[in-house]
Amino acid sequence: MQNAQNTWKCSKCGYTLTATPPPPETCPACKEKCEFLDVSCYTPDCTGTGQDKRLG
Ligand SMILES: [Zn+2]
16 A cells, blocks of 8 residues: 555645645645645546546
């Protein structure tokens, strides 16, 4: 098992960061308490399944 990092995107400002789950509650870019969306599946390694539909 590898402890892979996920890619997270701030739902407010779009800032992305990589971190092991869970993501931080507060965005370091916009300083807002926001929901980080898991966008790991947008990386080139993704097989194309499991994308977060909330990102539209
Ligand atoms: Zn933000």
